[in-house]
Amino acid sequence: MEAPKRLPMARIGTGSKGQSTPLLSNHCSVTVSKNDGYFCHYNVAMSYDGDRDSVQVKGIGRKVLDEVCKIYGELKNLNFAYDGEKNLFTVGSLSKNRLDFTVVLEEVSSRVGRNRNPDLILLEGDAKRKRRQSRSKTIKVELNYVTKIPMKAIADALRGLESENFQEALRVLDIILRQHASNRDCLLVRQSFFHNYPRNRIDIGGGVQACRGFHSSFRATQGGLTLNIDVSNTIILETGPVLEFLIKNQNVNNAYRIDWNKAKRMLKNLRIQANGIEFKITGLSDNTCRNQRFLLRQKNGNGEVQESEITVYDYFARHKMIIPKQSADMPCINVGKPKRPCYFPIELCELVSLQRYTKALTNLQRTQLVTATRQLPEEKIKAVQNSLRSSGYNDEPMLRSCGITIQPNLSVVEGRVLRPPNLLVGKDEEIIPQNGRWNFNKKRLYHPVSIKSWAIVNFSSGYDTYHLKEFIKKNAREKGMDIKAPYKIIFEEKSDFRHIPAEVRVEKMYANVMGSMPERPQFLLCILPERKNSDLYGPWKRRCLVDGGVITQCIAPTKPLNDQYITNVLLKINAKFGGVNSFLSTERYESIPHVSTVPTLILGMDVSHGSPGRADVPSIAAVASSRCWPQITRYRATVRTQSSKVEMIQSLFKPVDNTQDKGIIREVLEEFTATANGRRKPEHIIIFRDGVSESQFNQVLNFELSQIIEACKHFDEKWEPKFALIVAQKNHHTRFFLADPPQTPHRGRPSPAQLNVQPGTIIDKNVCHPRNNDFYLCAQAGMIGTTRPTHYHVLHDEIGFTADEIQELVHSLSYTYQRSTSAVSLVAPVCYAHLAAAQMAQFVKFDEHTETSSSSHGGVTSAAAPPVPQLPRLHHSVRNSMFFC
Structure with a gap:
């Protein structure tokens, strides 16, 4: 018998901890005065007269329906919403369940513009084809009734009632917004709209521009229906x-x-x-x-x-x-x-104008993009208000016929500011983060490591390694790390090697290091010539971590060395060797509810994909897992490749007797059990899943969670741990601002940056889902631009967390990221999964795709997909380390 499908759990209540604070949100209240009507859904089919093939030319649908409206009375004076493809929605029904229309278009080819030049001769020299293209086309349009969608479904959903029609009703409203933007000649990117105004475009180099527009979508919240409106950006080609x-x-x-x-x-x-x-x-x-x-x-x-x-x-x-x-x-x-x-x-x-650029950006372009699109809170508020005023939504005929009115003001919502968790550093010294940050000035690491055998490898000519070595010795001593003097100060690359392929340079350097040192080094500090985009990075990491089992730290200093820079490097090195930089005091005193007293495994899961249009590049799934329970600070990572653009993780469970790959979860469980206090299996498993949309929640619950449960049963049939599954979303458009910001001492008026919410601000009322168990958390300090909250959805909880307990756990995990001395916007396990996937992706070189490898929609055109290239296995001596840190 098939197991019943899991659904996202309902809200169990709201939290109460923290200091209450009023906030503004970029959600505008929406009133719906019409609850007794309904939308009618019709399927739209278009075909050429005398030709069985349907019309495939992209963008022609709206032109054809415009002609239908001009000619035929059925649609002439009727408000409808059309998605540009196969779906049309009306308020009320048409005269018949099936309607047929015929229209004639003079220009149906997507190649033909409005200013047709009759003198153009196509260069294939086919006179017949020229005449055929200039000839008009007759198109048949067929509308077929599909179903009714009651508007009452929106009101029911807002009251927290189950409604199978709610998502469809909301979809109709969003289609109305897209149609409204299309009528204004906007570029449509899902629910974001971009006008072709020069003031909205900023060059970021390489012939591409950042184009500023706005996002708008209807959302069901505890406070009723809202319009979420935000500044949005996309990348376009320079005209x-x-x-x-x-x-x-x-x-x-x-x-x-x-x-x-x-x-x-x-x-x-x-x-x-x-x-x-x-x-x-x-x-x-x-x-x-x-x-x-x-x-x-x-x-x-x-x-x-x-x-x-x-x-x-x-x-x-x-x-x-x-x-x-x-x-x-x-x-x-x-x-x-x-x-x-x-x-x-x-x-x-x-x-032509307003063409999206979908290739990968260079590092310089990314930097320019961040600079071009950054907005302080006050600037974002003004931009949101201007977008709402100029949208004309309250004059949109279809919305008016639905009885929808959008209020002009940003919503006021209630937030709470949680206290930061106390942290322990060396000698059990307790520190309290201020504004989401702390530092290690004159402080030791909580658990510093000892490194006896190491060396400096220099691929960057002219770099002063003597001062680097002295900085490291001095700062390591202050932090409590025992780093001996290197066997050899530096392995310098020969100047004539710098123009040969990166793989060859790496091989020569690696052979020189291993041939010169009396024993395999524990650690190699590598100086690269370019920051972030060096072609030496991937080959060097692979040679050291896969073949040699040697921990390596790469740096590329662009400015004179200082203590803070070296401290940041030492934090990474210490974590990679199993040390702990800072520790939650609740972790030390084993006082985390449902975690400290019961063996608990914490997972961070993420899937990273190749650049848009790269159908030949595999996706990379990464799972970061906690180890050494009752600690929740130490992690390891397991990484696998899978088919391109596949979001659900495919390798969570694999029967041991069918393949050499045990599957991700069995590998995680074996390591957890080996390092847990008392060598116990986890009784609680908390999963943080990143990168999935609301439409994929059911897949996460019924595929990924089921795979994890199956892997646990295969590990031990009599063992039944309890699970909690939380999705973390960064890719959303909800923002918050202080409604009552602190006053500046001299002028009285707050600075724009002061409108950013405080670190630890949590919102679980007003703009959250009317039924589902979700909340927003701004764990980090908004130092640049406007703070982006993380939207957490608790989809499943057998453990029994209260609202305050799960919110406090998520907040605390934002302070355990070992690479940083500040709270991070996502829980640390998810950040580690990001890092592991990104670093392992560097190990495999994916060649530039050919024309046959992908279609214009990013899909594989060949009948049989090529085999997915597998990532190499890490050396056993570094497999359980935080090599990614």
Whole structure:
């Protein structure tokens, strides 16, 4: 018999701990005056007259329905919401359950712009195709009734009642917002909308721009229906000549230095204009404009069709009186099909506006993006209010017909500020974090380690390693770490090695170190030439952690050394060797409810994916697990690859007798039991899952949690631990601001930064879900920009936490991140899972994908997906360490 499906648990109450504080939220109250009506859902099918194939041209749906509204009375004066594809919703029903319409469009190709140029001759030379494309198309539209969605479902959900129609009703309201934005010629990115205003665009280098828009969506909350409105950002291409874009994108001096293989991958599926007509790029020509030939068909004076071969260059020079000077020796843009190419000289092509850039950003672009999109709380409040005022939602006919009115003011909500947990450092000295931060000035680490055999490896020429060595010795001594003098001060890379491939450089250095030292070193401090993006990082980490079993710390100082920098490095080193930098006092005195007195395993789970459009890059699943119970500060990580873009973790459970891979959970359980006080199996398992949306909650509950339970049964049939499952979300649009900020001593008016909420602010009323067990927590101090809260959803709890207990546990886990001397925005186990996945991803080099590896939608086009490359296993001596720290 199939087990019943798990559903997210209902709220068990709200917390009471902490000092109450009034807050503003970017949720605006919504009143619904119409609860007795209903939406009717219709399926929209479009097909060409005389052709069984449905209309596939993206973006044509709204144009077709616009024509239907102009011609036919059924929709002419009716308010409806259309998603641009196959779903149409009306308030009330149409006259019939099935309606058929026929419309004629003069221009149906996605390549044809509004300013059609009749003189354009397509370069495949097919005269028939030219006439066919310029001819109008007859399109049949069929509307079929699907179901009714009562508006009462919204009111029921707001009262906390179960309603199977609620999500659909809310979806209709969001579709209305998308349609409203589409009518204003916005770029639509889910529920975010972007106008083509120059003031909204900021260059971030490489031919791309940060475009500022706004997000708006309806949310059901304890306080009723709200509109969540926020500033939103996306990355778009810079409008203009294609050649100028490629020069900027590849950071070259002129067009003759362009790498055309990279350009081909970059340009595919982008939209361009040539002669005032819009096309989609399908590729580049194999030959240059001067040499690329095609068959030109022309009628002579007798009306006979004559064929002749001609180059693209000669065609434009003779027939269009355009001489391609700059791009004569460059490939042409192809906008045709594989068997019917259609070429344009690249210098005649311009990128159209508001095209999203979906490739991975460089580190410099990321830095520029953060700077460009950062907003102080006061700036964000003004931007939100301006977006709401200019949205025109209260004049939207469809919303008015639903009886929906949006209030113009930000909602006031109740928050509570939790006290920070007390921390223990060396010699059991207790410290109380201030504003979510603390420091180790004149303080020792709680459990410092000893390192006897180590060395410095220098890949960066001209770096002063003597001062680095002295800084490390001095600061390590102050922190209580026993770091002996290195066997050899430095292993310096030879200057003639710096222009050879990174893997070869790493191999030569590693062989030099191992061949020179009398025994395998415990630790290698590696100085890299570039920060974050060094191509030496991945090969070096893999060689040391996989093959050598040697802990390594990489640094790339860009500024003169100081004590704080070295202290931060030592915090990472100490944690990697099993030391503890700071300790929760509740952890030390075993006073954490449901955790300290019962063997408890804490898991942080995350899946990281490749860049958008990279269907050939596997996703990486990581699980960070606590060890050495009753401690909750020490962790290890288990990492696996899985199919690209798959969010659910596939390797949680694998029967031992079927594969050499025990599965993630069995590996975790064996390690926990081996290190727990009394070698006991966990009776409580607390799971923190990151990176899933609300639509995936049921999958997490009924696939991932089921896999974990199955793995536990396989580990010991008689053992039945209790589980708690909490999802952590950072990717949301709810923000909070102080409604009553502290006054500045001199001017009286608070500074913009003072509108940020205090660290430890928790919200579990007003804007939370009307039924589900969720809360928001701002654990960290908002030092730059506006604080982003983490949204925690307690989906499942057999352990029996009260609201205060689970909130205090989550808050405390934000202070156990060993790399930092400040609270972090996510619980530490999830942060560790992030780090482990990112570092292990560097071990495997994923080549640039080919054209056949992914489609325009990021899906694999081949019938059989290629095997997923597996990550190498870490050396047994570092497998249980915090190598990722």
